Amino acid sequence: MAERDVFLTLEGLKKLENELDELKSVKRREIADRIKQALAFGDISENSEYDQAKNEQGQLEERIAKLEMILRNAKLIDDEDISTDVVSIGSKVIVKDLEYDEEMEYTIVGSAEADPYEGKISNESPVGRALLGKKEEEIVEVHVPDGLIKYQILSITR
Known part of the structure; x- marks a missing residue:
């Protein structure tokens, strides 16, 4: 995906920074805990809790990467x-x-x-x-x- 300038107001910039912080500091930990709990059930080949948590982890990491790219290319509108x-x-x-x-x-x-x-x-x-x-x-x-x-x-x- 080609990176290009992303125009943001100060309010929008703060909102995205807060979302990124929340995803990295809170949501990552919650999903890691759920994966750990699911692994404790044993066999992961038929463990729907594990599969669901891993899918959510993938979506979370994708959103984090997208937010980081947006913030890296942000042009603040003064x-x-x-x-x-x-x-x-x-x-x-x-x-x-x-x-x-x-x-x-x-x-x-x-x-x-x-x-x-x-x-x-x-x-x-x-x-x-x-x-x-x-x-x-x-x-x-x-x-x-x-x-x-x-x-x-x-x-x-x-």
């Missing part, structure tokens, strides 16, 4: 560098869906930090990509699987 003239990574944008006359607020973040349920959309998503570089009052067309969505940018803040 609030002071976020322009309010145009949409950029780190911007909070209020848009109006012109078809449904609804307002939505999005924060444009890097893909590692995206969480649509919290209104954080990736700069690589169709909406995020379409909003980048645009100014207030501009109308943005976003091509999505269901067709075309038109948004008007109402405000851009940090």
